[in-house]
Amino acid sequence: MRSAGVTVRTMSRGDVDQVIEWAAEEGWNPGLGDAVPFHAADPAGFLIAEADDGQPAAAVSVVRYGEDLGFLGLYIARPEYRGRGYGMAVWRAGMERLAGRTVGLDGVVAQQDNYRKSGFVLAHRNVRYQGTVPATGAPEGLTDLAAVPFDRLLAYDRPLFGAPRAAFLSAWTGMPGVVGLAAAGVAGSLGGYAVARPCRVGWKIGPLFADDAENADKLFRGLCAAIPGGEQVILDVPEPNREAMALAARYGLAPVFETARMYAGPPPGLDLGRIFGITSFELG
Numbered sequence: 001m002r003s004a005g006v007t008v009r010t011m012s013r014g015d016v017d018q019v020i021e022w023a024a025e026e027g028w029n030p031g032l033g034d035a036v037p038f039h040a041a042d043p044a045g046f047l048i049a050e051a052d053d054g055q056p057a058a059a060v061s062v063v064r065y066g067e068d069l070g071f072l073g074l075y076i077a078r079p080e081y082r083g084r085g086y087g088m089a090v091w092r093a094g095m096e097r098l099a100g101r102t103v104g105l106d107g108v109v110a111q112q113d114n115y116r117k118s119g120f121v122l123a124h125r126n127v128r129y130q131g132t133v134p135a136t137g138a139p140e141g142l143t144d145l146a147a148v149p150f151d152r153l154l155a156y157d158r159p160l161f162g163a164p165r166a167a168f169l170s171a172w173t174g175m176p177g178v179v180g181l182a183a184a185g186v187a188g189s190l191g192g193y194a195v196a197r198p199c200r201v202g203w204k205i206g207p208l209f210a211d212d213a214e215n216a217d218k219l220f221r222g223l224c225a226a227i228p229g230g231e232q233v234i235l236d237v238p239e240p241n242r243e244a245m246a247l248a249a250r251y252g253l254a255p256v257f258e259t260a261r262m263y264a265g266p267p268p269g270l271d272l273g274r275i276f277g278i279t280s281f282e283l284g
Contacts, residue, residue, distance in 0.1 A: 202232025
């Protein structure tokens with residue numbers, strides 16, 4: 001496709017690897033295996049703008065979830081191509097792909113005004129907490145996430161994410177090296193689940209979804225018990241969830257960064273009180 005005189009095309013699987021390397025160079029600290037679940041979520045949802053010399057110049061992910069939701073992320077222009085229209089071209093192509101849907105993004109606060117001009121409205125801040133967690137034993141009452149029937153996991157996840165994401169979740173929880181745990185709820189129901197994945201630096205926990213602060217605490221401690229000692233632990237918390245912020249502080253994590261969760265279109269009705277850690281800034 002052409003956008004503002006620039007060639008924009010769908011990324012190959014190899015292109016996704018390359019763009020995640022760009023993200024690492026920008027200091028975003030992606031997970032070691034992120035490319036596989038990212039691409040699995042929506043293989044046509046990753047766009048790249050090519051410069052006149054045929055080199056990739058800018059990229060964006062515009063992943064469709066279900067019938068009504070899209071999420072925009074991985075919006076990067078290579079430093080040597082900035083200010084030449086490639087970023088805007090891939091942005092316009094991406095928004096065209098998500099036309100008719102509510103579109104979410106997690107953007108740096110400095111870009112809020114620019115996103116507002118494109119119709120995005122602030123929903124809440126996300127605060128990244130990071131630090132080294134003191135050694136802790138695994139609490140009782142947790143189950144390996146792989147033992148939870150996948151349909152039950154999907155049913156629990158959907159209202160907390162806002163749309164079905166079966167392909168992504170299957171690949172996300174199945175990445176090499178990840179740790180996934182589930183907590184029991186009332187009468188044998190699922191009361192929460194959480195995933196930790198190794199990153200360029202440390203481990204990111206996300207999602208961390210739980211019915212209450214007690215289960216969230218259990219899941220967090222269980223994951224930290226499985227993470228090698230001395231490694232940095234990173235948790236991205238929606239600011240309205242004060243119990244989540246208290247959990248992070250209780251285990252010695254400190255705020256290091258924040259993003260603005262914004263939506264163009266009606267926002268999904270998420271219960272932020274049960275979202276103790278979002279999945280990723282790139283795909284929601």
